Amino acid sequence: xxxxxxxxxxxxxxxxxxxxxxxxxxxxxxxxxxxxxxxxxxxxxxxxxxxxxxxxxxxxxxxxxxxxxxxxxxxxxxxxxxxxxxxxxxxxxxxxxxxxxxxxxxxxxxxxxxxxxxxxxxxxxxxxxxxxxxxxxxxxxxxxxxxxxxxxxxxxxxxxxxxxxxxxxxxxxxxxxxxxxxxxxxxxxxxxxxxxxxxxxxxxxxxxxxxxxxxxxxxxxxxxxxxxxxxxxxxxxxxxxxxxxxxxxxxxxxx
Numbered sequence: 739x740x741x742x743x744x745x746x747x748x749x750x751x752x753x754x755x756x757x758x759x760x761x762x763x764x765x766x767x768x769x770x771x772x773x774x775x776x777x778x779x780x781x782x783x784x785x786x787x788x789x790x791x792x793x794x795x796x797x798x799x800x801x802x803x804x805x806x807x808x809x810x811x812x813x814x815x816x817x818x819x820x821x822x823x824x825x826x827x828x829x830x831x832x833x834x835x836x837x838x839x840x841x842x843x844x845x846x847x848x849x850x851x852x853x854x855x856x857x858x859x860x861x862x863x864x865x866x867x868x869x870x871x872x873x874x875x876x877x878x879x880x881x882x883x884x885x886x887x888x889x890x891x892x893x894x895x896x897x898x899x900x901x902x903x904x905x906x907x908x909x910x911x912x913x914x915x916x917x918x919x920x921x922x923x924x925x926x927x928x929x930x931x932x933x934x935x936x937x938x939x940x941x942x943x944x945x946x947x948x949x950x951x952x953x954x955x956x957x958x959x960x961x962x963x964x965x966x967x968x969x970x971x972x973x974x975x976x977x978x979x980x981x982x983x984x985x986x987x988x989x990x991x992x993x
Contacts, residue, residue, distance in 0.1 A: 899932070
């Protein structure tokens with residue numbers, strides 16, 4: 739049986755000759771449908787480079803990416819994607835930004851009005867549907883951007899450190915929102931982060947990336963129940979996962 743997402747010997751090198759920078763790989767990663775996989779590594783290890791190649795937004799130097807056995811050879815329009823900086827346009831309301839995602843795909847807005855309300859309600863933004871981005875906090879903007887990425891029910895969601903600029907309390911709230919939506923719809927998620935706790939809390943599997951050039955050190959299956967609330971985070975098993983990953987990066991001199 740073929741994997742849902744297959745990354746095979748993927749590698750990226752920028753520049754040539756003495757200016758050459760080996761940014762990532764080679765690496766091989768197989769992901770099943772419905773998995774929540776975190777790519778965890780230190781800053782500068784090539785995590786975002788990997789994500790851009792998986793999304794078809796950056797050409798690889800060698801290797802390939804396949805979704806459901808189909809080669810990725812250009813930008814993917816049937817996925818949901820979020821970056822550290824949200825993609826909300828300032829001249830549209832929250833609802834308008836979500837509708838923009840549908841408009842760009844030629845979908846009928848009338849068919850999605852209930853879905854827009856429901857997804858906003860799921861992240862406690864239903865009362866802010868007619869607000870503009872500059873009227874929202876950073877955390878609310880990211881929740882709106884997540885709704886924007888999810889509204890067309892993508893089977894694959896790519897999250898490139900979308901919580902990186904948020905404060906600790908806001909991150910925790912949005913993690914819970916992400917987790918709740920994933921548990922309901924079960925899209926296949928690739929989540930790039932440098933937060934060990936975040937990766938363990940959200941993921942069914944964590945892939946550890948070495949310092950640059952990023953290569954796979956190991957993969958860790960996270961065998962913890964969902965939802966991973968405060969009780970789970972306080973459990974001995976959760977703490978053991980965090981500690982074992984910290985040990986890996988400690989050996990690299992990262993922490």
